[in-house]
Amino acid sequence: MSGKSGKSKGSPRPDERQPLLAARRRQKMARSAHAYVRGSASLFYQWLDGQKAGALPEGPAVWTGGDCHLGNLGPVASADGNVAIQIRDLDNSVIGNPVHDLLRLGLSLTTAARSADLPGVISSTMIEALADGYEQAFDDARGDITRATQRPAVVKIAMKEALHRSPRKMDRQTIDNSRAAIPLGKRFWPLSEDERIAIHTLFETEPTRSVIGSALTGATGAKSPKVAVLDAAFWVKGCSSLGRRRYAVLLDIDGDCSKGGPPCLVDIKEAVGSEAPRRDDVSMPRDNAKRVLEGARHLSPKLGNRMVAARLDGSAVVIRELMPEDLKLDADGLAEEGAVKAAHFLALVIGQAHASQMDADTRRAWLVELEKDRPKNRSSPTWLWRSIVELMVAHEHAYLEHCRRYALDR
Structure with missing residues (x-):
């Protein structure tokens, strides 16, 4: 298995994350x-x-x-x-x-x-x-x-x-010129061994591999795309979501990287309960990832139609490929x-x-x-x-x- 674990220079261990994330959130909100x-x-x-x-x-x-x-x-x-x-x-x-x-x-x-x-x-x-x-x-x-x-x-x-x-420019902005590895530092932190195993399991075993691979590639045929995890890291991203599980993952789909193509950059984001008030007389998915996915398909179909709801080591997560055009x-x-x-x-x-x-x-x-x-x-x-x-x-x-x-x- 590829991927990093342990600690690199300037990056906290997994058990050190939460206080640092809370402090970063307070700092961002004070700007x-x-x-x-x-x-x-x-x-x-x-x-x-x-x-x-x-x-x-x-x-x-x-x-x-x-x-x-x-x-x-x-x-x-x-x-x-x-x-x-x-x-x-x-x-x-x-x-x-x-x-x-x-x-x-x-x-x-x-x-x-x-x-x-x-x-x-x-x-x-x-x-x-x-x-x-x-x-x-x-x-x-x-x-x-x-x-x-x-x-x-x-x-x-x-x-x-x-x-x-372009995809290459997105790679430079997001993963600092790296093509097949995510450099650990201020934005990307190392995974625990359990996290690394869970991410490989999510993308590389059936039935989730077929579901995720088809969503990322748009494949509709009977053949299931081959998905391999090249690297993954904890992603320090967002403001209100800081403190949740968030990962950046580089994937090789159907061997494209070996043919000179860029890796597929994927965002995994933990889905938690919504704070927004909902109607009492309506029915929504009880699984938070499925709720987020359903909301996206109704409100932002361009995004929702390329998202996947899944479970990562017991947690509800939403998976989406990061496209070069996605900007705030x-x-x-x-x-x-x-x-x-x-x-x-x-x-x-x-x-x-x-x-x-x-x-x-x-x-x-x-x-x-x-x-x-x-x-x-x-x-x-x-x-x-x-x-x-x-x-x-x-x-x-x-x-x-x-x-x-x-x-x-x-």
Whole structure:
């Protein structure tokens, strides 16, 4: 068996991980108010739980992303390389109230605008654009306008990079020029012997080998692809997910590497229970990996159709091949005009993901509900403005408290 175990220079042993991961998470969340919003989904859900009945529109029961902040949207490629802007992370996906995704996106965008020191009037205009973009997805009469909607600068930049990103460039960015081995260091840590054996077992024994190999290669024939693990490591990645089991794995599928082809880079991510509120009267997969997979297939089919739900040494995990085109949006480059356009466009993306699960009558009824309680001189409903302002205040207070504790701990 290939793969590394033990300890390398600068890398912790498996039994040393958790305190270091917790410290890294605290550090990431202290970098900015927007970074704090990314890693504090539980605070958002606590705010939702405190809302009185009727304070927010109650939408149709559809699959929702559960954590639609700015970093969880971006270019996503299908197995054949077709690229679109979709939700990239479905860890918290549930069947719930679609308005929760809109609020989470609005909080993320307005916090990013404040972190970029954009004036408050831009935040106000962004919320109006957020409402208009989301509603546009449910208005069948605006179909021509939707098709002609231009991508904002932050999306154009990400799409341009995604469409020109080769597998070799992805390898350089992700595994530091390595073709068949993962260099241990800051981002990749050594595996325990048990982890190494479990990963080899997952990919190299039946029946999971056939299921995973077919999903990664798109094979539909009777022949099962041959899958061999070249190397694997614990992956220090994400913010809110830091502390869960996360692995990067290099695979050789059907001997492509021996023919000069690049290895297949795969992400294994532990699936845990969603913190997002779900509808009580709906049925969802009880297995968390299957829930994430089902959410992805409904909300981001380009991603969901190349994911696999599996079990790794008793834990539910989601497996997906990392495509060169998969990128997250960068909030650091938000400018005044671009921020407003980004709010409209990304709200439209979220709305289209929801609308695709509804029939025409349900879309029309939901649009009517969304347009209620709208002042004549404003294009955003009162509930949306109130909610995002309250969320921003609560998160700013919590962020400063987090920074205070972090500084004292250091």
